[in-house]
Amino acid sequence: MPTLLEFNDTCSNCLPASNLKDIGLKRKLRRKKVVRRARPDHSQLLRRVFQLAFVLLNVWIGAAFYAWVRALETGTHDRSMTRPAGVEGWLPIAGLMNFKYWVATGRLPAAHPAAMFLLVAFLAIAFLFRKAFCSWLCPIGTLAEYLWRAGRGMLGRNLRLPRWLDINLRSLKYVLLGFFVWAVANMSGSDIAQFMRSPYGAVVDVHMLNFFRYLGQTAVIVLGILVLASMLVQNFWCRYLCPYGALLGLTSLPSPLHIRRWPDACIDCAKCAKVCPSSLPVDQLITIKSAECTGCLECVACCPAEGALQMSLPVLKRSQNSRGLPAWAMAAGIAALFLGIIGYAKAAGHWNGNVPDYLYRQLVPHTNEVDHP
DSSP: OOOOOHHHHGGGGGGHHHHHHHHHHHHHHHHHOOOOOOOOSOOOHHHHHHHHHHHHHHHHHHHHHHHHHHHHHOOOOOOOOOOOGGGGGGGGHHHHHHHHHHHHHHSOOOOSHHHHHHHHHHHHHHHHTBBHHHIIIOHHHHHHHHHHHHHHHHHHOBBBOHHHHHHHHHHHHHHOOOOOOOOHTTTHHHHHHHHSSSSHHHHHHHHHHHHHHHHHHHHHHHHHHHHHHHHHTTTTHHHHHHHHHHHHHHHHTOOEEEEEEEETTOOOOOOOHHHHHTOOGGGGGGEOTTTTTOOHHHHHOOOTTSSEEEEEGGGGOOOSOOOOOHHHHHHHHHHHHHHHHHHHHHHOOOSSSSOHHHHEEEEEEEGGGGOOO
């Protein structure tokens, strides 16, 4: 007479597919000895602190910039009010143009130099620490993350697009990046210098502010659609439309750091794949080298098995017993690169542009009348 186990094995074809999956998972778990993690993971708390700090920094920069613009518009500006150069972090195209100018001429740009230094800082972070700018620092990325979490909280789940549609939509951000790179690549160093010295180039940051101050009906509708889509689909803007994220993702491909899975320690629970904001099959790969990986460490944080997932350094890839790169070291590296490059630019006198106050007083009140050259 067959035992109960033999009965289950021989009659498994009679069971529903969902039960078969459960049985298969249980068997895998029984075959592996689960070694629970000895230390609690604080990577997500640390990442939230970075996100909050960067959001507050950008709010402060935005408020200071708005106050500076309003003072110039109302004629109440005095020498104690200065333009915060950090606002140029919101001018990625200017940063790309100035980077091209520096490469082409060997000279640092005189107008909007902070845009270039911030771009270099974010590229350096992407190369060394994956696309961590997107998940640790970017205010838009932070907003997108909380929007899809809010959508999941209200609806119980986020929508997952079919694979064919997801892949085609992901190509959009690379198409947009290709267009901007093509446009900048076709500008000579003298063309870039001429644009930056033009009245439009001098107040391009004020044009950006005025876009949000005086939103038209079409812009409101588009922003509303993006907010709704971001609540329904995880990281909709970042995943499908952000050319900056596409550039950082390509920069991160040769990064020495990767998420690495150790099959011997892995218990095949698939929790890592379920929490991955980029929908990467972490549980099926050994090394995560995708340009979509943002280095958020959510997969590492949720993994219940000791040593199964790590942010791995090249010298540590051969040893499962190594702890990998701890979250605090990654956070310290991101902060060191960001603050170090900005600190160098300020110390060397390359942070603030050369547009004089009298020209700002003439141009800022009439920004909307200044046409693109």
